[in-house]
Amino acid sequence: MSELLLIAAMLVGFNLALSLLAMLRQPAASDRMLSAQLLGTNGVGLMLLLAFAQEQTGLIDTALILALLAAVVVIAFTRREPEPRHD
Amino acid sequence: MSFDALLILDVLLAALLLMLAIAALHSHSMHQSIILFIVFGLVTALAWARLKAPDVALAEATIGSGVAGALLLAALRDNRSGSAITPSPGRPAWQVLSVTYLVIGLMLTAAWAFLDAHANNSGPRLGGLVQAELANSGVGNPVTAVLLNFRAFDTLLELAVLLAALLGVLLLGPARPAPRPAGPVVTQLVAWLTPLLIVSAGYVLWVGAHAPGGAFQAGALLAAGGIIMRLGGSRYSGLPSGFWMRLIAVGGSGVFLFVGLAAMSGDASLLQYPRDWAGTLILLIEIFATLSIAASLVLVYLGGRPDAWAPDQERGHA
Amino acid sequence: MIDLLSAALIVSGLFFYFAGTIGLLRLPDTLCRLHAVTKADNLGLGLLVFGLVLQLSEPLQILKVLLIWILVLAASAGGGQLIARHVQRDPGERS
């Protein structure tokens, strides 16, 4: 079983690298955010696989926090228009 | 076989980090650079996980990638509203060349030193000492034991550094204007995400005593809650006003110092907790440190003195 | 038996991960890519999560791992909306 987990972790790593290549090819801002989201999902999956493969349950918490921050980062990405009025 | 798969993963992660760093440093668009930097933080967290440093992975994800990314994105907004940055001409060739050679020389020296130290891995290690003394520290997580007991003085000064940075930011001027109220999607996301962030901050703080986690990660998670409330259009980002806000901002270093000094009333020296009380005192310090760290990070995210910083009675006139 | 099921779920999860990335690389415009990424990747993570949950026995751990999937689903649903809106607002796109 742990063999499978390790190979799965490696493959998700490959996928992460592919997503990054896709990201670097995209000139448009929204595509970059989309690729970042994809990288986030991959990262969460890889962190989970490492938690099981290395038998470090603490990494499950880290994966959970990464998932939470993925949502935070999405908000930070899309809300960046300057404020027109001053108060 | 199994070892090989992990080694390939390591090489992949290393290549990813290099690519991300180069792209982030040299991409044409600053927006792209910052997104790449946030992804760089994510991959770094994976590298920490591979090196069996889950505490650092958690801190990197929350602080190094999350809060620092949000700070940089907010700073990017300053560009558009503020003065246009003059596209400065590139450096002269002799500067580029000499700096490049110098840095390459430094890099090779450092690599040689690292490999040499690595080959003669015989120097004294503190790790064994930490494991031996862990039972006396009051907590079960060795990293928390180092941070809040064995080297508590460093952590106290670290909180002081954070406080100094906060004071610096506050002195430099007023906060950025609040973003306008958000649309329904963001409002909804913020509404369910903020309570989850608060609950997980509490969890990470509590779990830090015996597993990866602790005050810094918890504080950064709380701060993330404040930051998205701000992005959702909340003017005060969930911060209290005036007196209470100032009290929370200094509370972390204050309680830490107080406990450290109180420990001296016996025969002990500064920050040398009584053994039976260590666990409780560490938790007490960590609770206040978490609140302080969260408030400081949100305040520096605002980019300066918010209106609510003023004493309560002045706010009515402003 | 459980191990076999778990392995099958993990492998199919990986398949959808790759499908999502290929979608990102090959599909012609942003909205198509958005569709591919948000659907395929979340399914991939979901299968992975269920495959891993089968190996756990502690209820708290199971709850946390499932929560991860729910969080990513919600983030990606919200994120998909916001990015689609971003595309609509300025179709020209500065780079």
Add this chain to the structure above:
Amino acid sequence: MLETSTLYGLLGIVLASLGLHAVILQTDTLRRVLAINILGVGVFLVFIATAYNGPDAAPDPVPHALVLTGIVVAVAATALALALRRRLESSAEDGDDE
């Protein structure tokens, strides 16, 4: 045979050099702040790589605690640098009236 700790340690040195190079040579202040952060991550990698004791042994917790401290100090410095940069830009815009 390449070891995990050697790989990450050398990677850290390369990243720190890339960061240092960009801190000195880039002209945009925001990018320089970003470069300092990458320099920091490179240094942290060297620390954590030396703490690593192989896949089966527990790593040394002292460098982990040092790096945790470092991450917080880095973000504090980043925040201060960005606030200074904002002040710099607003005074460049307003001239000398402040």
